[in-house]
Amino acid sequence: MNKKSLICAILGLFSTHLFALPPVEALPSGSRVSTQVESLTTNQSVQSYGDTEQLFPPASTLKVVTALAAKLELPETFRFETQINQSNKDWVIKFSGDPLLKNQHLSAMFKQIKADGISEIKGDIWLDNSVFSGYERAVGWPWDNLGVCYSAPSSAISIDKNCVQASIYTNNNGSTRVYVPEHQPIYVETRARTVTKVEKESSQCTLELTTGDDNHFVIDGCLLAREKPLPLRFAVQDTSLYVSRVIQRLLTQQGIRFNGQVRIGEKTNSGKLKLLATHQSPSLDEMLEKMLKSSNNLIADNLTKTLGHHFYLQPGSFANGTAAIKQIIFANTGIDLSRAQFADGSGLSRNNRMTNHSMSQVLRYVWENESQLGLIDIMPTAGESGTLQYRRSMRKSPVKGNIIAKSGSVYGSYNMAGYGLDAQGKPQTLFVQFVADYYPNKKRDSQPTVAPITQFETQFYQQIVEFSQAIPKK
Structure with missing residues (x-):
């Protein structure tokens, strides 16, 4: 028997012993499960459970697909760029959808312009958002999460992750109060009551957030009495209005006079533009690492729209961006994602659907081309980094330390897609875990318990690691 045949025989023995079934008995009745484990060494499937051609919500594992498309389509030198140009008496601030643009970056640009001798804007300011078009929130984003920062709108005009911070305090008289930093031009109103634990449980009252026009937020419901304030984070609802107010405040701080109007959109007949200042984002690889490790939705969705803009040579949108992802991957890898349903590039939409088999194909291509792509190296490591550090x-x-993967969860879905490592820390297997319709019974007492999904994952990942580290070297 030659060496390859011996490896295959051993793999068959291991797969029979370790992967007869994933530990689905740990999950509540009614859960849908599809898992796939493949040896990278022999291209052999060593475990396949459920229908690998059935469509599942990929949740944030979709970011692996978005990252692959970005690496295949965008040049290595790609960076988002924000420009301030002068057009006659007007200023034109051309936004590119930079998801990492910060307040201080705009401030530094204004400071540079002031240092160059310009202390007055004699016309209007145009906030040019023409690089993107269409919805700022994808179809299928849950309405009840639109006020939280992981659902921040995907806009060409993005600053500070389109996210603001505040804090809420409980008062002895049963009321609450909110603190908002002065530099954040939002309004937060609280109607929430301070209650005891008994009152909260008996009334089934929870803390609720509603959003309104003009970046107006209302907090309602109940909050347990607490000694320290509860930190809050809100997704900006009207990005253009928010950034308009931020810019006017920054101009005042830098001593640049402005009495005109802030206008939204592309200025027509702008004539010859004079570049006053520019800012570039971190490199594509740095952004992808942040996107994968911290599961940053705004980076993923703004990159998706950028891919639509770059591939189709038109303003980017969720529609042409997700179409571009499929076309880019098929043209470069031969992986056919035509059956997949993508509403965004982050996985936040509950309308996204993808098969286990397609995700496995993507993972294998990434591994086979890792020397050019460098994506595995920037994914989270189990128990050590990113979203997997405290799982x-x-x-x-x-x-711990022996799996590299991207997690993903939306309501009722718990997913993982990645690689099991050998004893030398090298990928040896790929695996996909899609669990949907997961609805465990709620606890009725305060006794600590291990969640069913945690029981399932603990056993499943142990199998993957044991198998990966038992495979003989070629």
């Missing part, structure tokens, strides 16, 4: 099923040996 309960990955904190301990043998899983």
